[in-house]
Amino acid sequence: xxxxxxxxxxxxxxxxxxxxxxxxxxxxxxxxxxxxxxxxxxxxxxxxxxxxxxxxxxxxxxxxxxxxxxxxxxxxxxxxxxxxxxxxxxxxxxxxxxxxxxxxxxxxxxxxxxxxxxxxxxxxxxxxxxxxxxxxxxxxxxxxxxxxxxxxxxxxxxxxxxxxxxxxxxxxxxxxxxxxxxxxxxxxxxxxxxxxxxxxxxxxxxxxxxxxxxxxxxxxxxxxxxxxxxxxxxxxxxxxxxxxxxxxxxxxxxxxxxxxxxxxxxxxxxxxxxxxxxxxxxxxxxxxxxxxxxxxxxxxxxxxxxxxxxxxxxxxxxxxxxxxxxxxxxxxxxxxxxxxxxxxxxxxxxxxxxxxxxxxxxxxxxxxxxxxxxxxxxxxxxxxxxxxxxxxxxxxxxxxxxxxxxxxxxxxxxxxxxxxxxxxxxxxxxxxxxxxxxxxxxxxxxxxxxxxxxxxxxxxxxxxxxxxxxxxxxxxxxxxxxxxxxxxxxxx
Ligand code: CU
Ligand code: CU
Ligand code: CU
Ligand code: CU
Numbered sequence: 278x279x280x281x282x283x284x285x286x287x288x289x290x291x292x293x294x295x296x297x298x299x300x301x302x303x304x305x306x307x308x309x310x311x312x313x314x315x316x317x318x319x320x321x322x323x324x325x326x327x328x329x330x331x332x333x334x335x336x337x338x339x340x341x342x343x344x345x346x347x348x349x350x351x352x353x354x355x356x357x358x359x360x361x362x363x364x365x366x367x368x369x370x371x372x373x374x375x376x377x378x379x380x381x382x383x384x385x386x387x388x389x390x391x392x393x394x395x396x397x398x399x400x401x402x403x404x405x406x407x408x409x410x411x412x413x414x415x416x417x418x419x420x421x422x423x424x425x426x427x428x429x430x431x432x433x434x435x436x437x438x439x440x441x442x443x444x445x446x447x448x449x450x451x452x453x454x455x456x457x458x459x460x461x462x463x464x465x466x467x468x469x470x471x472x473x474x475x476x477x478x479x480x481x482x483x484x485x486x487x488x489x490x491x492x493x494x495x496x497x498x499x500x501x502x503x504x505x506x507x508x509x510x511x512x513x514x515x516x517x518x519x520x521x522x523x524x525x526x527x528x529x530x531x532x533x534x535x536x537x538x539x540x541x542x543x544x545x546x547x548x549x550x551x552x553x554x555x556x557x558x559x560x561x562x563x564x565x566x567x568x569x570x571x572x573x574x575x576x577x578x579x580x581x582x583x584x585x586x587x588x589x590x591x592x593x594x595x596x597x598x599x600x601x602x603x604x605x606x607x608x609x610x611x612x613x614x615x616x617x618x619x620x621x622x623x624x625x626x627x628x629x630x631x632x633x634x635x636x637x638x639x640x641x642x643x644x645x646x647x648x649x650x651x652x653x654x655x656x657x658x659x660x661x662x663x664x665x666x667x668x669x670x671x672x673x674x675x676x677x678x679x680x681x682x683x684x685x686x687x688x689x690x691x692x693x694x695x696x697x698x699x700x701x702x703x704x705x706x707x708x709x710x711x712x713x714x715x716x717x718x719x720x721x722x723x724x725x726x727x728x729x730x731x732x733x734x735x736x737x738x739x740x741x742x743x744x745x746x747x748x749x750x751x752x753x754x755x756x757x758x759x760x761x762x763x764x765x766x767x768x769x
Pocket of ligand 1 (some may be wrong): 313
């Protein structure tokens with residue numbers, strides 16, 4: 278499945294402040310689709326968020342839909358289908374929004390998606406992971422900007438990143454994987470991080486970056502003339518249990534100086550220190566934001582407990598005892614538009630009513646499996662995360678939290694068997710998913726839906742948008758009932 282016949286899909290490029298209009302036609306034979314603009318806040322435009330079963334019904338085959346929204350952020354992100362595991366079949370692509378940077382650079386090398394690749398369809402793997410409690414399959418390869426050699430040695434090409442000697446380059450790394458989390462390093466070169474997700478940070482120079490699923494790292498790379506040559510760009514996967522593994526044991530691309538012959542590098546480099554599948558929390562946002570920690574009291578109300586009960590009969594992830602299972606033909610936004618305030622338990626809604634209040638969330642992860650946690654509609658402040666295997670959050674852990682301009686982004690890692698504390702301000706009325714970005718886990722139910730300031734949501738939706746929403750839902754129902762298509766997972 279491709280967007281405009283390309284893999285990855287075409288890069289959408291725009292400027293900070295632009296209003297963008299994107300026309301989608303579903304030309305698939307047997308599948309709905311739904312386009313989500315990962316990390317874009319959709320301030321006041323929740324209905325454009327592209328989460329099927331949440332803010333829209335899927336778009337049936339043969340039909341078109343127009344998304345329109347304003348870009349209030351800048352940097353690097355991506356779009357992807359939210360229709361079950363469909364993005365793993367190829368329905369994704371980068372987004373670049375031009376704006377200021379915290380460090381000057383000469384050349385923008387553009388978006389650079391890196392992702393796991395499977396010979397089987399995402400649908401088959403979703404089915405398997407729902408029926409087998411063991412570890413998920415290893416990826417068959419890791420692709421850099423859509424290409425790599427076949428690890429079995431039977432063809433393909435390395436991706437080459439071409440740099441100009443004497444110049445500083447910006448590279449926009451994006452992990453568009455289903456299940457593999459990466460550490461990225463370049464032999465003989467440091468990288469300087471200038472943005473984490475869509476948040477510019479003070480320039481931070483490092484030998485390697487951790488790139489969880491869904492995350493972006495905008496880095497600059499200096500290419501001194503004296504270093505002219507070819508160098509491996511290495512991806513390693515933390516050895517921590519369940520951080521992702523690939524049948525390609527040494528996934529790599531090539532950093533190529535334009536002045537040098539095209540050869541494969543020889544120096545394999547050194548494996549970076551194992552990040553243990555945890556994010557670095559040392560990135561400092563340029564635009565500061567702090568959370569009032571005195572307003573945070575750990576309680577049952579702000580806990581989100583992640584569990585993996587014994588298969589019954591399916592393997593389902595739960596948050597606060599519920600596996601999300603959305604109705605494609607009855608999105609939560611439909612309840613909001615109709616003024617219905619009782620929601621199905623399977624939509625796992627969490628209600629936030631108070632305007633502009635800071636909300637604090639303690640995620641506790643019983644299973645020893647790390648999860649890249651993503652929130653729609655907001656950047657969250659990452660107040661703290663435990664060591665792997667640290668157990669549940671205790672009152673004593675509150676002292677370790679950092680609330681003064683901590684790392685801020687839209688995906689961060691919840692450690693295996695540990696906890697994570699996030700904060701965001703209820704400043705964006707809407708209906709926003711928070712979920713694990715491992716495709717197999719969100720299919721397996723690992724999500725909640727924050728219903729933020731319901732009374733104001735309805736007022737934001739124009740009459741035209743509401744009509745288009747209802748018409749599309751009617752067409753989806755007509756299509757789905759006779760399609761032979763089955764919903765086997767959460768729908769997300
Ligand atoms: Cu998102
Ligand atoms: Cu995403
Ligand atoms: Cu997960
Ligand atoms: Cu999502």
